[in-house]
Every structure is written in structure tokens, then in C-alpha cells.
Amino acid sequence: MTGSFRLAIIGSGLITQASHLPAALALPKVQVTAIIDPAPARAAQVAASYGISPLIFGSIDDMQNAKACQIDGAVIATPNHTHKDLAIRCLEAGISVLIEKPLANSVADGLAIAEAAEQAGRVAAVGYWRHFSGITPLLKEVVDQQYFGTVKRFVHQFGTEGGWAPLSAYNLDRRTAGGGVLVVSGSHFIDQLLYLWGYPDTVEFRDDSAGGPEGHCEAVFNFGGESGPITGIARYSKTTRIPGGLVLETDRGILTVTESGEGSIEFRAAASPGIVQTISRGTRTGAATDEFVLQLQDFVDACLERRPPRVTARQGIESLRLIELLYSQRKPMAQDWYSGRGHKDE
Amino acid sequence: MSKRVAVIGASGFVGATLVERALQSGLDVVPIIHSSGNAWRLTRHGIPLRAASLLDKQQLTSALKGCTHVVNCSRGGDDVMYEGLANLLQVSSSLGISGLVHLSSVAVYGDPPLPDSNVEGGTTAAQPGTYGWIKLRQDQMVEKAAAQGLPCAILCPPNIGGPYSGYLTSLIEALRSRSLLLMDDGNAVMNIVDVHNLCHAIELSLDRCSKEARRMFVTDDEEITWKQVIDGLIPVCGTAIDVPVVSMEALSRFGSQSVNVPRSSITRSLKHLVSDEVRAAIRKDPLLAKAEIMMRRSVTFLGTGVEQRLKLSVGGPPPLPKIAEKIKPNIRLSAQQLRGVRHSCELAKREIGYVPQYSFHQSMKAFRAWYSAHTGVNDPSWELSRYLWLKPEFLV
Structure with a gap:
């Protein structure tokens, strides 16, 4: 690929407004080509607030139907339960994905995303931005x-x-x-x-x-x-x-x-x-310090260099596995504060 | 028609407790929230919530649909407190709501209140610009709506204790940082009500709303002192507590400084306009920057003496080196000890049959149980987590 990395951002909610979109705009080689949101008016408003005019779509279908719209990678910043379907749709269309954490709502969904990425030969990264904090x-x-x-x-x-x-x-x-x-x-x-x-x-x-x-x-x-x-x-x-x-x-x-x-x-x-x-660490690299910028930079480089991203879908699955294990061991907290039952005797 | 109660501000401390009690008692409630961000205490129950802004009459009308009663536990900015309440009263009237219970505050009597405010008929002396002033205006709006036909009740709680109490949590934080000053050996009057006692009074009031809408104090009905409250909190402070003492005179001096509300003044506004900060902002605009330079030149033209006098007048004398204060006292909390008046809940007992469900002792014990469970204080893990809770000077 030559020229800019053509990025779609799926979801124009708070995390996009506060972190993903500013990160994309901070990287010169990234071009925000499209924003997809079921509320397109809001997506347009978010874009306008940053002075950009990407293509605005109400759904992935609309984006895929627009032949002029070529996308290299997509940030998925939507409610957790939608990650799996959106990611697989993108990957099957040859679009790499950076998925806001958690990867999905279950290990099974996470595995489906990882397998789709492997089959498509595309990148599926997870937005655990703390890996990019010093x-x-x-x-x-x-x-x-x-x-x-x-x-x-x-x-x-x-x-x-x-x-x-x-x-x-x-x-x-x-x-x-x-x-x-x-x-x-x-x-x-x-x-x-x-x-x-x-x-x-x-x-x-x-x-x-x-x-x-x-x-x-x-x-x-x-x-x-x-x-x-x-x-x-x-x-x-x-x-x-x-x-x-x-x-x-x-x-x-x-x-x-x-x-x-x-x-x-x-x-x-x-x-x-x-x-x-x-x-x-005692050394300064002079690189950007915003974790979302570094995370997006890593995603773009992973796509361009055809290497795994810093946080892969497989790593995201391990997090989901541990979360599922914790919920499977769930015990209710004592909450009958007035009876004193279940609390330490004073 | 069976009772269906809309709880406005259901995600707040009182609102959430009221809803949780209803889940236990079977009272049919409709929790109405403004934002999903603060609703976690309710969402954990998996119950349906309605979202509405008090500033949007249409949303409010839709949210109150099917409700027979309303409890107003909302808080917010001036627009929510005035326009929002006006909307709520208007929509409730138009929907034929059978009763509206409004939460007021003892702050309407001023800070400190006058001695006659031991009973509800005392002087309401809240100063303009204060929280008490806003609550007082709200009470008047509710009284007016009641007189015009919307049956209302106004409950007037002091500080609210019990599990999830932000007030008691803030006292713990002040104790840990040694910023709470104790006056008169802690013998000052503390007006406090357990959140469940307050919710019990709300539930009783639902059936006693009237067009008189008399304000009623709701307290734990015990003679509690600050020392009792502090002694009750020290076991969950997780560190040795040494409460600094202060005389009533010194606290009065601090207190009067802290409640001063800046008044508008043409001189102050002019000084602000020519301050360094405003001029720096002006200079960012090329056209205004030119005007600013011209103004500076004119001042210079008037001579050094005039320029120096102007500078002194605007910026004040040059700053002197500051001596770092080791502990900055929390005057807002400490000065509450000057209130001195014990508010009586006799009227609520007489009018709505209010009897506190929990004693102060039970309330504090419940608070400690909740606070310990949620923060881990006194658990073995506190040995580590205290490094995040306590200021470095209190760690060693």
C-alpha cells in the first residue's frame, strides 16, 4: 500500500470522540476515510467538531455498498456485544480491525474473531491501551x-x-x-x-x-x-x-x-x-506519549508490515477466559448491612 | 387505583435506597434517572429504568406516565433546580399526580441557622447564592404548586448517614487527612438521619400529601454530638487518628470567611477586565491585540507614576514567599459544628406517624459494615491498599 492508511471508525460514541478520533488525526499517515454509526447525524457532528468530512455511513452494509470507499483498517468502538459480528464482517471484507476492549462478550465470540482474522490473513488487535503506557x-x-x-x-x-x-x-x-x-x-x-x-x-x-x-x-x-x-x-x-x-x-x-x-x-x-x-526508565524517546496514538500507530504498522500487533486477539481471548472463570466462581457479597449478618463482628 | 411511585433522581443516594427498599417491600416504583453513568447501584438489580431530563417536559411526561405519586430526590445545576423543578411540578399537576414528596434540606434555615429553627416555623435565613438559598426557593415553588392543587409534602433532612453515605465518607477522608477540626471537645450538636429512616418518612408522606405542604424535619430523633459521629467513624479510618482541636472563636472566624459569597462589583469587574489573564487572552486575537497595545501605550504616555499606581490597583502588591501549610483545614465540614441548633422531628412524628426505624448506633454500625466491605479497610489487604488511601505523611 502506498499513500495514507485509510481508516474507518465504527461507532461515534464517547471513546471515539475522546480518544480514537483524536489519535487518528494525530497520525499524519492515517486518513479517517469513514465513520459508521447507526446515528449518522451524530457521526457527522463528531467529524465536524474535528473539522474533517469523512464519508458517513449508518451501517457496515452501507459502507461496503459504497464502491468508492476503500478501507485498510477499522477501529471498532461499539457496545461489547456487537464486536464479534462487526469484526467478522470487516475481516471477511479484508479489513483489519482494532477492537476496543474487551475483545468480545465471551471466549467463544473471541475465538470466532481470532479465527476470522487468521483465515483472512488480516490483523485483529485489542484496545488494551495500557500496554502502550510506559x-x-x-x-x-x-x-x-x-x-x-x-x-x-x-x-x-x-x-x-x-x-x-x-x-x-x-x-x-x-x-x-x-x-x-x-x-x-x-x-x-x-x-x-x-x-x-x-x-x-x-x-x-x-x-x-x-x-x-x-x-x-x-x-x-x-x-x-x-x-x-x-x-x-x-x-x-x-x-x-x-x-x-x-x-x-x-x-x-x-x-x-x-x-x-x-x-x-x-x-x-x-x-x-x-x-x-x-x-x-531514565531515557526519553521523543515519541508520542498518548497511549491511544501509540496503540493506533502499532495497529497501522502491524497492518503495513504484516506482523502481529502488540495485543493480539489471542491475548484478548485469555483475558475473556479469566473473566469467565471469575464469573463462574461468583459468590454474592454480604449486603444486609443492618442485620450484621455476613459481616465481621465489631 | 394502586399506588405507583416515580422516583426522580433514582440513581442518587436517597433515590437508590428508596428503590432498593421498594424491591424488598413490594412498593411499585418507577426509577427515573438522568444518566446511565451513575445508575450502577440500580442496574445491578436488573430492573427497568426510565431516563428523562427534568429540563425536557416531553421526556418527563412520558417518564411519569402511569404513576400516581412522585418523589423528587433530584439534584443538579441551577437550571435543574429551578426550571427542572418547575417542569416537574407542572407535568405532575397536568397528569393529576395524587402526591408529590419533595426533599428539602435544613440548609434553608441558613448556615449557621438561627436558634428558632429547632422547629419548622423558625426563620429561614439562607444566604443568596448558597445551596440553602436554592433549596428555599424550591420549597416556595412546591408550596405554591400545592396551594394551586397539587398535593405535596416537603421533608427536610439534615446530614444523611447509613450505607453509601457520601457525607460520612467525606468525614472519614477529612479525619484521615487531619483536616477536620474538632470544636468544644466534640460536644457540638450533630443533626443526622439514617437514609432508611428518611426513606421510611418519604413512604409515610406519600399518603399525607396535601395542599398545605408543610416542611417537616426528619432526623434520627436522638441527641447526637460530633464526638459520637467521629468515634463511630474512627474504627474504619484504617489508621491512628489524631483530631486537631479548635476553639469556637477560631472556627467562627474561619467559618465566616468560608461562607462569603462574592458580590458583583463594577470595580472588581473592571480590575478583572484589565488583569494579566484577560489581557493575555485578548492578545490571541490579532485585532484585539492591536487595541490592547494602543491602550498600553496610552497608559505609558501618562507617566511612570500613574502606570505604577494602576498596576498596584489592578494586580495588588508583589507576592511574598508563602509558608507551606502542613494541613489545610476543611472549613466547610468543620464549620458545621457552629450550627448549634437541634432540629426536632416532632412534627413529622405527629403528622405522618414517623418513628425512626434504626437508631443512630444501628445506623453507624451499618455504615461501617458497608464501608469496610466496599473499601477493604481492616481487611488483611489494607496493609497494602492503605498506600493508595493515605497521604504519604501518614503512612510511616
């Missing part, structure tokens, strides 16, 4: 090299009182969202956890669901590991404010990874907890 690879290196000792325990948490309100409101229904806060907020860490330690040996899971998508959950992960067992807890909430971050206890001290802003890694040695060491 913090995640640095943490992986610190953990693997046992730079600050061997990890024994960890806690990951993040909670807000509500927040992100998708225009389609697909998050209100477990069938369309594929789950609750574990999927919406926790899936990034699930992916990160697999990247850091691989698949856990055993898991536990509790949530507050009473038939709908859970608003609060807690997961426990146990790893055997060559360097000794690791136990971790992840806590996510859409009903309670919980400061976000990852804390790891090693045999030498405490590592704290905060995710706000550009993020940081700090170490407090057990022997001198009052002294804080802040970790960074």
Missing part, C-alpha cells in the same frame, strides 16, 4: 528481574461513584456489556495481570449483583510460581470512590504503582519505609 512494560521488567525483590502479595483497586455514561447505555444490561464493573473497569488489570504473571492457579470472586451487571466486585488470584506463591486482590467499584492503583509487597518492601496522570512507580524498602524511591 509504566506497564517498566513494571514488567521490575517484576521479572526481581529488581526490588520477589513479589509476595498485591492489591489492585479502582472505584468511582458512577462516571462514564456511554451514549447507547449498553452498560445497563449484562447481555450487552458482557458483565459489570469487572468488565468495564477491571478488564484492563486482568490483561495486565496476565502480562505480569500469566494465568492464576485459583481464583475467587464476589460481587453485589442481584440480577443485573455488578456495580462492585472483589477478586482473589493465587499463583504458584517458581519464586513462591503470590496472592492478589482486585477491587472495583462503580458505587464507591476507591483510589486507583496497584500495590505490590515484595520480600524487600512495597512497590506502589499509581495510574493517575502519567503514572509512577515508587518503592519503599521495608528497612527504611520513610524513604521513597521513584522509578523511571
